[in-house]
Amino acid sequence: MSKVFVFGIDGAAPRLVFDEWLDDLPTIKRLINTGVSAKLNSTIPPSTITAWNSMMSGRDTSELGIFSFTYKDKNGQTQIVTSENILCERVWDILTHHGKKSIVLYNPLTYPVNKINGIMVSGFLALGIDRKSAYPAEIAEKIKQFPNPDMFFDVAVGLGRHKALDTSELIKRVYTMTNMQLTLLKDLIVKKEWDFFHSVMIGSDRLQHMLWHHFDETHRKFIKDSPYKNALKEYYKYLDAQLAEILALLPEGTTTIVVSDHGMVKQEGKININNWLIEKGYLVLTEDAKNKIKAGGVRFRFEFVDMTQSKAYGLGAYNARFFLNKDVLGEEYDLFKEILVEELKEILDDKGNPLETKVYTKDIYNNPTHPECPDITVYFDDLRWASNPDLGQEGIYSWQTAVGADSAGHSRQGIFIIAGESVTRNEKIDDIDIRQIAPTVLQLLDVQIPNTIKVKPIILK
Ligand SMILES: [Zn+2]
Known part of the structure; x- marks a missing residue:
């Protein structure tokens, strides 16, 4: 049995990671070359909160009961969704029933957090640092010690508020946020026990939405010689370098998954x-x-x-x-x-x-x-x-x-890469369904796949 580590890069697009920028991402390239990789078909619609939770439950959008950030309550009023709107169990709930320990960091729509066998820190859509944002509560106290705790979960408070930020301020805040998130991640990897470690970096999504026209010459609003033309690529290189450091901390034999919830496409x-x-x-x-x-x-x-x-x-x-x-x-x-x-x-x-x-x-x-x-x-x-x-x-x-x-919007396909001792197949495979990741993780952890999950695990051997 292997431990499983997931490094989620929100909105990582196949075009950038698999093709255009691959040579500048040596850690990811090494994982691709030693494991299985594929384009990933996201949920319909490819929205961040539906996609990560479909990936982590093996269920479709309608079974999750989440189609968007908002929903219509029984009085016909607009409400913001919370984790309590999710109708099905996610991998960490199933693992909890089987006595396995999970550490779940920054998965969108985990606010309020639920009590699991392990640690959960909320992510995008968390309303603040309080006892609902981290389990056990002592972790929330730890987050409060960071220099910019108000930016721990997102670069700006409120749905879509990052779009109002000046470009250089947005970039600065994305690094501030990601640094804090990675510091806690590395600390927990080495100090706590776990079978399944899942993490999502939201910074890539925030930058991609705003920076696409600074580097894509075919964009209708392309800015030639923009001072930000390499800013998105630099952030990917930074994540890749961080991933190298993280991989060095993982226990021997851990299976690593690098994955995104959807891709990105220039917006006309x-x-x-x-x-x-x-x-x-x-x-x-x-x-x-x-x-x-x-x-x-x-x-x-x-x-x-x-x-x-x-x-x-x-x-x-x-x-x-x-x-x-x-x-x-x-x-x-x-x-x-x-x-x-x-x-x-x-x-x-x-x-x-x-x-x-x-x-x-x-x-x-x-x-x-x-x-x-x-x-x-x-x-x-x-x-x-x-x-x-x-x-x-x-x-x-x-x-x-x-x-x-917006400079770019969500596209239908994300990336999937898996490597480690339990992955002996070594090739680029046909497109996978985002829901296949949950049963793949359960199988790697020797846990029976519930019959509510209708899709099959990815073949790794
Ligand atoms: Zn996303």
């Missing part, structure tokens, strides 16, 4: 999906909403929709998720859905060019009756065009939301 712009629905006459706002909407945009809220008149409304950044109103549609539901799908595929870019739009309906999910399950999920131009559900912007195209702009 955003489709203002609710404006589009309003123009079509499918969405009607309440009088109260019309008074609250100001130029520049406000975040969409469920309370803004007049549900007595609207046929549909849309949610989602990067991907778009449409919810149809059966109360208004009645018998017309199926036909309306078909029409809407066709009309969504026909949306053109701002210059009149067709988009390579992908559309998914509920039947892809194992638990399609979950109330948060969208009727239609759309990847405009395979996610090169994002969705903007905000209200108050003009027309159907925009280049920023109410919280700021």
